[in-house]
Amino acid sequence: MTTLFFDIGATLADGQVEADGSWLLRPRPRVLQVLDAFAGEPKGVISNPGAEQDAVAHITQALHEAFPDRFTDDRLIHFGPKTSRAIFDDAVASSGGAADDCVFVGEDHDERAFARTAGMRVAPHPVFTRAAIESRPVxxxxxxxxxxxxxxxxxxxxxxxxxxxxxxxxxxxxxxxxxxxxxxxxxxxxxxxxxxxxxxxxxxxxxxxxxxxxxxxxxxxxxxxxxxxxxxxxxxxxxxxxxxxxxxxxxxxxxxxxxxxxxxxxxxxxxxxxxxxxxxxxxxxxxxxLLPDPALLSRPGETQAEGFAPALPAGFDGTGNGLPSPETLAAVRATVTPEVLRTHVARISGVEPLVPGDPLKVRSRDAGHADNGLVVDALVRHFEDLGLVVRRHAFRWRGRQLFNVEAEHRVEGADSAVLITGHLDSTAQSGHFVDANGDPRPYDPQADPAPGADDDGSGTAAVMAAAECLHALVAEGRAPTRHVRFVLFNAEEQALVGSKRYARAAAAADDRIAGVFQMDMIAGLQDGSPPAVEIHAGSSVPGPVAAASDALGDLVARTVPAITSGFEIQQLTGPGDPALGRSDHASFHERGWAAIAVSENLFGPDGGPATGTRQYHTPGDTLLDEDHDTRYAATIACSVTATALTFAGL
Known part of the structure; x- marks a missing residue:
């Protein structure tokens, strides 16, 4: 008899850590059908819930709640690191049979390699479990x-x-x-x-x-x-x-x-x-x-995107002029300021201590650096202090436990959510590094500095400031009509993997997302250059998502002049958008949801020169860099925040 072992995160289920530390697991598409098809086979788990306190207890409880009566033999449940073959050898031993009579089902290709060295057969997705049992290739x-x-x-x-x-x-x-x-x-x-x-x-x-x-x-x-x-x-x-x-x-x-x-x-x-x-x-x-997903072709967001654009001209603020209300504009100007952005960027890029009163300064937010987790913890605390419902969406990358951070203001009876987003990680991959002898060496993500003040410390700071703005508006007695969700994605620099996982999980959960406003690099302005903002709505996905994303971009373009004058507005849409598929908004396009990315003049459209930061992906991307302009960033952040909150009903 074959013993089946499954990874949990992203293979069996999408996992998130709730505010109280408990785990919530949502089964992935087609997984329950696969498990029930092998009801007579012994089934176990090989998974790493992380090192957080009580993590094993929480994930065990969540596993049995999500998959009742499917994993009944505690001897086959194995928790721990999967960075070597050791845990897979332990799993084989617990089966009481030969390694070749064990199958490991896991999305992560590194983990499958370790399982294979332990003699197990492997499957890259639960759909291929029977193929692995029968030794048929995928x-x-x-x-x-x-x-x-x-x-x-x-x-x-x-x-x-x-x-x-x-x-x-x-x-x-x-x-x-x-x-x-x-x-x-x-x-x-x-x-x-x-x-x-x-x-x-x-x-x-x-x-x-x-x-x-x-x-x-x-x-x-x-x-x-x-x-x-x-x-x-x-x-x-x-x-x-x-x-x-x-x-x-x-x-x-x-x-x-x-x-x-x-x-x-x-x-x-x-x-x-x-x-x-x-x-x-x-x-x-x-x-x-690219992530495997049986539901990839369904695009649940398309239903929401249909009819999106025609509904907007009826009046964005109730007056028909397509602008945020004076009250919303005033609140945004008062809270999303250059000083606020500078303070947030200083803390997450290492200029100032990450937490006031604590001497620790971070060196990097790279997904491979230990400080990444410290920044996640600080962001979670900040959002909790604002009274938001905070969740950490877990995923693994190169053997590391990483988290996207989600903070939500929920509205009773709301039919959808508006997302204000950025990415919290950084990299200095394009920097020049030397060894002790002065010879060039590769970037070391576990040790080298990667402050990422612009990429995307500026966008992260803007999301935090937007949350503070909503907090102030709610304190004044105003309330949105849609849920407002502030999301900071991890591992964007690792091929968009954090937002890919988030959007895939949201689609599987039948989440209703009205629109996504992504800010990725908004503080880079070379001295003497005219200020410009790029609004990227281009999508490789045909159909309603393209028109709906264009409509979102139009809203931001209309708001910018209400915030400031003299800004050049570059709306980039269609297949010619140079950011098509290149930032976290694309992960939502893939699922049919309306989404845009707003940035500094990063791509130099229409053949003109880019005027954004010259320290892209280097250790020089700091708050003190001559190209880092928090006043410029505040104008973009105000424009996006005012648009998004108005779109949410404020």
């Missing part, structure tokens, strides 16, 4: 949707077989995991498949290449479709060759999964730091981690 597979077909049809077919989507490139192309049985089912339903390598202990990424691609003269007279296909293939080849060249020296190499929007899909083996590869002139967000 493949990366490109699925072409034929003319007359649809993503909804693909969803219905994939949902009944061994297929799990990981990325929707267009209405005609989906990247997925699939077994041979799944591929056969797709083909019988009329879909064309292109089977690539085995999944095993690899993870999928999309690497974008911002370099220009000259199309050969031979295509001068070709159709636009042929030229586009040639450029796509050449860009994919260039991106893959560069990335693979940068990652030589590792025991295993990345493999190409074919052209992707703006670049190439790759499968990266365990231990290969694909997130650290930066092509020359790479723009922010050029690498995206």
């Amino acid at each position: 493949f990366w597979t490109r699925i072409d949707v034929p003319e007359g077909g649809s993503l909804s049809l693909l969803e219905s077919v994939a949902g009944g077989t061994e297929v799990v989507p990981v990325h929707v490139a267009s209405p005609r192309l989906v990247l997925a995991m699939a077994t041979a049985l799944g591929v056969e089912t797709l083909q019988q339903a009329g879909f064309t498949t292109d089977v690539r390598g085995q999944v095993e202990d690899t993870a999928a990424f999309l690497i974008r290449d911002d370099r220009s691609v000259p199309v050969p003269e031979a295509f001068a007279g070709a159709s636009d479709e042929s030229r586009t296909a040639a450029e796509r293939a050449m860009r994919a080849a260039a991106a893959f060759c560069f990335a693979s060249g940068e990652l030589t020296g590792y025991p295993r190499q990345i493999s190409s999964l074919g052209p992707a929007p703006g670049g190439v899909y790759v499968a990266a083996p365990t231990g290969v730091p694909i997130e650290e590869v930066h092509t020359q002139g790479a723009k922010p967000g050029h690498t995206e981690r």
Whole structure:
């Protein structure tokens, strides 16, 4: 008999830590069906709940509440680090059988590699549990949707077989995991498949290449479709060759999964730091981690996005002029100030102690640095002091327990939530570092400073100030009509993984999100440059989300002149938006929700020069940098906060 062991976080369930320290687990799509299909097989858990006090007790209780009568043998429940094969060896021993008679089901490719070294069979998703029992491989597979077909049809077919989507490139192309049985089912339903390598202990990424691609003269007279296909293939080849060249020296190499929007899909083996590869002139967000999700094709946010844009002209503030009310503008100006932003940035970037009265100053918020967790704790305390309902959304990255921070003001009877967001982590990956001999060395995320005052300390500070503004408005007796949620994502610099996990969990929970206002780098302004704000609404996802996101962007664009004069407003929409898919707002586009990212002049649209920070991803991104302008940041933060709170009904 085969013994099945499951990871909890992101595999069995999405997990969050409640304000009282208890865990809440929500089963992932198709998981309950899989567990019930193997009701007669012994089932256990191999998971790491973290080192927090009473974490094991809390996660055990949550496990039995979410999956009653599914995990009944305590001998098969194993909690602890999964950074070696040790815990997997213990699990095999507890089964009473041979290692080959044990299956580990886990999304994390590093953990699957350790399980494999312990002799276990592995599955990258619960859908493939039977395939692992029968020693059938799972493949990366490109699925072409034929003319007359649809993503909804693909969803219905994939949902009944061994297929799990990981990325929707267009209405005609989906990247997925699939077994041979799944591929056969797709083909019988009329879909064309292109089977690539085995999944095993690899993870999928999309690497974008911002370099220009000259199309050969031979295509001068070709159709636009042929030229586009040639450029796509050449860009994919260039991106893959560069990335693979940068990652030589590792025991295993990345493999190409074919052209992707703006670049190439790759499968990266365990231990290969694909997130650290930066092509020359790479723009922010050029690498995206792709997560398996049986519900990826459903896009629950589209229902909310439909009818979104036509409803807005009826009057944004009740007067029909599309502007926040004078009362809201006054409250925002009083609370979202340069001084407030400076204070918050100083604490989370290491200029001042993280917590007043405590001498500790942080060196970094990198996801790989110990100070990341300290900053999370400080943010949680700050939001709790404002009377908000605070949750930490847990996920693992490279063996580390990380958290997104969510703080919510709930409104009885509200039909949806408005999200004001940023990312709390930082990096100094592009900095220049030397060893004791003065020779160049790689960036060490566990030790090197990464203050990230602009990226995205400025956005984090703006979210904190927005929460303080709402607190002041509520104290005055005003109340929004929608829930207002302040969310700070972790590991954005690691291919958007924090917001990807958050949005995936929100979709599975049937969350209702009216709109997302993301602030990512809002303080960078080179001396003498005219102030400008970029409003990014472009989405690679077709349909209602595109129009709804454009409408959100319009609201911010209308508000900026009410905050200040002399600002250049750059609204960037459609497939030409240079930030398309590149910041945390894209994780919500993927699920069909309206979302925008607001930033400094980061991309230099229309061929003009970028006037944002010159210390992007370096240790020089500090509050004291000459390009860091808190007054400029406050104008952008005020504009977004006033728009978002008005959109929430204030």
